[in-house]
Amino acid sequence: MTAVAHPQTHTHHEPMSFWRKYIFSTDHKIIGIQFLFVSLFFLLVGGLLAMQIRWQLGFPNTAMPLGTLLPEAMTNAGVILPEYYIQLVTMHGTFMVFFAIMPLLMGVYANFLIPLKIGTHDMAFPRINMWSFWLALLAGLIMVAGFFVPEGAARAGWTMYAPLSARPDLSGASYGQQLWCVSIVVLGLSSVMGSVNYITTVINHRAPGMTWFRMPLSVWALFITAILAVLALPVLQGAAIMLLFDQTIGTHFFDPIAGGQALLWQHLFWFFGHPEVYILILPAMGMVSDIIANGSRKPIFGYHSMVFAIVGIAFLGWIVWGHHMFMSGMNPTLGSTFMVSTLLISVPSAIKVFNWLGTMWRGNIRFTVPMLNAVGFVAMFTIGGLSGVFMAATPVDMHIHDTYFIVAHLHYVLFGGSLFALFAAIPYWFPKMFGRMMHEGIGKVHFWLTMITYNLVFFPMHVLGMGGQMRRLYDPTAYDFLKPQQPINEFITISAFALFAVQLLFLFNFLWSLKRGKKAEQNPWQDNGLEWSLPSPAPHGNWERPPNVYRGPYEFSAPEAGNADFLPQHVKLATDKEPAGRL
Amino acid sequence: MHWWLPPAASTFAGPIDGLFLAIFIITGIALVIVEVGLVWFSVKYRARPGRKAFYTHGSTRAEVIWTAIPAVTVVALGIVSNHYWVQIKGRDSVPPNAYQLGVHVKQFEWQITYPGPDGQLGTGDDFTLRNQMHITVNQPVVVHLTSEDVIHSFYVPQFRIKQDAVPGMTINAWFQATQTGEFEIGCAELCGMGHYKMRARVFVHTPEEFTAWMTQQAAGGSE
């Protein structure tokens, strides 16, 4: 039986006040948990906005339940108004992308996992890290404020195309549009601060023996994503500032009235926007890799290929942005070049899917809730990725651009992909965050019901898009050619209500388990990562002295492990040499 | 109820629908391989007492195979797609005899300017109709898209034609209808609260019908 070392825990602080310990904390784990609570709240907000969208699409021009509670600018006798509908689609996308998925992946897991998984006390810049959270929260509140100002929230789609977004006389909203821009600038600041921390910490603070190619794929993904974020967010901030100036001080960057160009906004937005979608998927892929290896009790298949695939996706992600603009009026030759790069980027993603399959092949698979959701991720992300091939082919895109085919694709990768990965990651690292386990039974019911209702909602959207249903339509039945498809819209709406209701199970499980979950042991998943060498929950400062690392993170079922089917990174075997730089 | 693409009514539909089907089959095969693989492995390799997982870090040969096959496939797709893309959207692709229409788009209507009986756009007998496009079957048509205010998008699903109309730009989009009848134009770019009501109709006539209609239009007038 191999000896398992228990590094001492860190206990040398004077007692901190409640405020310094839990509210204005510089501890990366507390900051990660703060991001978790706030982001889950915004995920709920995004979901409620979606429910209203689905109401109008499923039952056009019918009074919505509780609709009469909304002000006159939003509903008339309970019926959603067109100007409110386009606020709903705009803010649903905005909240989900910027305030739910991105912070859930980066704000929560980059913060929580990086120091723990590379073996250090905290981030390189703990105070900047704290500011990163408070700025994100401030940005979220500014965005919410859009609903409460005269004329209401921003309404030009989450993609905020100019000149509609720049001209209040054309959009009908002034303060709401301006607040969107301000919020984005503040959020960008938060992202950049966080990214600087993640990059610096990974480069400089790895424990002795934690070489680059011994880092778990979750850390690789978070690291590469942070590089994407630090380069991409400032582009969006710049564009948002230019848009704000067009809205307020009389510039015309995007308005041809005085020499501006409408397409400039699209180039700037999508130059950010495409790396952004890889920001939204790479951390999910990284965490899923960790969880699938753990669940299969096997090393990840093709670790080096997986790293190169992450880097390849990130690199190629900078040169595909024009595929959002095939129909925009830009030079058609650019359509050809962007098509090439877009088709190529499907290759590293395919490599990853096959490697996950390879990991499960000949494994000894334990279907815990995290493993179920991780396998669900692979199943759903594959659909989302493959549907992307249709739109990469520019002639086909002529028909499906700006239709529900695109909406289906983006929800398969963002919900079927990123959110399922979060449904895996949240229960997986819950014990290390809170010292308790989430309820396994509820988790399994949540997984299966979500898998069913989720596909009932989003798969039929491919059919709607093929039939030509455009995006952001308040009432599809205004078109004769869309009337025959209206039963599909109704079906999707009812399924969506069911899907939302099922998520309340997850919410309940999360909140209930905080206080009443089964107390967690130190390494409940029998995993190899460094974080599992600490008690559950992990203490402030993590280790007294960082551990030494002797091997990679996926040595499951290694012969050296003996009877156990896992071999943690920090466990020293008789045959191991001490790493350089050991303490 | 439509479960597939809308009925085809233009020369573009052949290549586009063909490409769609090809991609559907290719991605369908990939999908089946992955999903069946996931389910099969989940069942076959589920944990049972006494079993141990097979300890391996991967296979270079497998990596090469599943990199090469997708790469070759997408390159082939790209070549075929680009061939049609250039034919449809290339700046030099507009047929020289295409019938010219001005389409000026604004919140929330389509103003379609006809060249009038003399067949020339920009002359005194031009006239403009709101939300009605009349064209001849089997004859190429080129629309000169302009926008008054924000970005809109000209979309006729049965013709498989889509092109954004951008303020400050004049963009040409051509197509050739292959069926007579009535079709709908929809706006495919969010343009404000009336976006969903930007519906216009396309009437595809036989040459005789079109001439009769043009004569009747030149005689009467409407706003």
Place this chain on the structure above:
Amino acid sequence: MNRRLLGVIGGAFLLAVCTPKDDSTARAAPADRTPVEEMQAGATISGRIKFTGTKPTNPRIDMSEEAACKAKYPAPPTAETVVVNANGTLSNVFVYVKAGLPAGGTYPVPATPVVLDQGGCRYHPHVLGIRVGQNLEILNSDPVLHNIKAKAVKNRPFNVSQPSAGMKTMRTFSAPEVMVALECNVHGWMNAYLGVLPHPFFAVSGTDGSFSIKGLPPGTYTIEAWHEKYGTQTAIVIVAGTAPKTQDFTFAAR
């Protein structure tokens, strides 16, 4: 600084700022007459808007793309830009007192709203007047989407939609403005013009081209007549007692 003094100054400041302004009741009409009696007792300026020259042909409105509206007309209606009546007069001319009312006059705002109806994809009425602070009730009588875009300059512009029949929206205007253009962006032929005034002395010429402004106290008035195509004309009318005065206007074709 002396805290108490600061408190007194601050309190006085707050008192001055927070006291509700009562510009509507400061100097009331003579106590022995109600406002209605006052109006009925005043003088009337009336007249006709004449039209000279060739009557222009108003273009037909093609409502083919809105079947529900087209069905309401036996024959396609024409635009209302220039409505010349059989007796050679002009309808839809907005006539109002531009200057000359007694300083500090106050005129209570009616509680009943002015109704603007959208029926058959037309605004009814095409030209209308409203008081500052009076409710404008916009009604959709069509089973189709209309939006009402008010291109106000002195007032806050607005743009609201009414996707179905029976919907009502209320708006008020806080500043005088002649005229606020109203349009529907879904039906580009729909427009209306709204005059917002701080007093009740305005009228719109009817189907016989006549207008009548009642209840004017004695004074020297500048009366303006506004037409959407032919612009404005003014005239000075002196009101001495309660005897009615006539003032015609003539617009010529261009």
